[in-house]
Amino acid sequence: MTNNPVKREKFIGVIAIATFLVTCSITVGTLLAFRKHPSAIVTQDVPVSSNQVQSPVTPQSPPVVKPTNLNFTVPVQYQGKTVYKVQLNSNEKVIALTFDDGPWPKTTPEILDILKQNQIKATFFWVGQAIQANPDMAKRIVAEGHAIGNHTWHHWYKRMNQATAKSEIERTSDLIYKTTGVKTQLFRPPGGVLNNGLATYAKNQKNAVVMWSLTSADTDPRAKYQVFVKNVVKSAKPGDIVLMHDGGGDRRRTVQALPAIIDGLKQQGYKFVTVNELLEMKP
Ligand SMILES: [Zn+2]
Incomplete structure (x- = not known):
């Protein structure tokens, strides 16, 4: 086959x-x-x-930056008192930067950026009208962990009766709370005026009236920003409360001065705290 x-x-x-x-x-x-x-x-x-x-996408809300603190209460010994600075026995080198009259367009976010770069928490004393105009900026300040104080609604210096003083402070407190959820016992009278009825009302409500022991003098319309730097850096003492402004006018020179102020204080060994942190330190 x-x-x-x-x-x-x-x-x-x-x-x-x-x-x-x-x-x-x-x-x-x-x-x-x-x-x-x-x-x-x-x-x-x-x-x-x-x-x-x-894979199927689960809808998620954007990450929320949670502030560590929404209640800026003060220790009992400071309630109803006027505070200029804190005398620390330890001579620990701490200092509190404060910014008044905001939130304000442009300069407030610029100041926030500088503080964030340096990992510094400051204290902002807000004017009610300014919160009303810039609510998102107010939210950012709180989200970034800064302390908040009340600086009245209209920023008036004039003498006022109790009803007006109450309205100036409570209307601002209400808007601070409605906008950011913050409650504060920190009050700073506009212009540092202590005898026009505002400070008296604030003290009766157990607030601490927070003045300052060192000013940058950044409201001087003629001074160069280097003068603001010198005013703070040359005279800083432990426990100082430093006055600056992020709003209420053209604050570009404050923005210019701030990095050098921070550097100068850091070189002297200072650590930065909020006003309520400063008040909580043992004297
Ligand atoms: Zn002011």
Whole structure:
């Protein structure tokens, strides 16, 4: 039989078809085996990121920066008292930077950026009208962990009766709370005026009337910013409360002065605290 060339060709043909069928069945079997383990294929071949894109997306709210503190209460011994600075027995080199009359467009965010770069928390004394005009900026100040004080609604210096003084302070307190959730016992009278009815009302409500022991004099319209730097850096003492302004006028020179003020104080070894942190330190 094998000597017959036709029959030999038929035999070879059968062998070839059989080989083809066996190869096909192995291939299909292999593919089926992989289909049983699709996850193995995915993890090997599909990048994790595209896998995440394909998976159903759970809607998430943007990350919220949670302030560490929304209640700026003061220790009992400072409630109803006027404070200029804190005399520390330890002579620990701490100092409190304060900014008045904001929140204010442009200069307040610039000051916040400088404070953030230096990891410094400061204290902001707000004017009610300014909060009303710049509520988002007020929220940012609180979100970034700074302390808040009340600086009245209109920033009036004039003598006022008790009803007006109450309105100036409580209207501002209410808006601070409605805008940011903050409650504060820190009060600073506009212009540092202590005898026009405001400070008396604030003390009766157990606030601390927070003055200052060192001023940058940054409201001087003629001085160059280098003068503000010198005013603070040359005279700083432990426990000082430093007066500056982020609002109420053109405060670009305060923004210019702030990095050098911070550097000068850091070089002297100062650490920066908020006013309520300063009041909580043991005298
Ligand atoms: Zn002021």
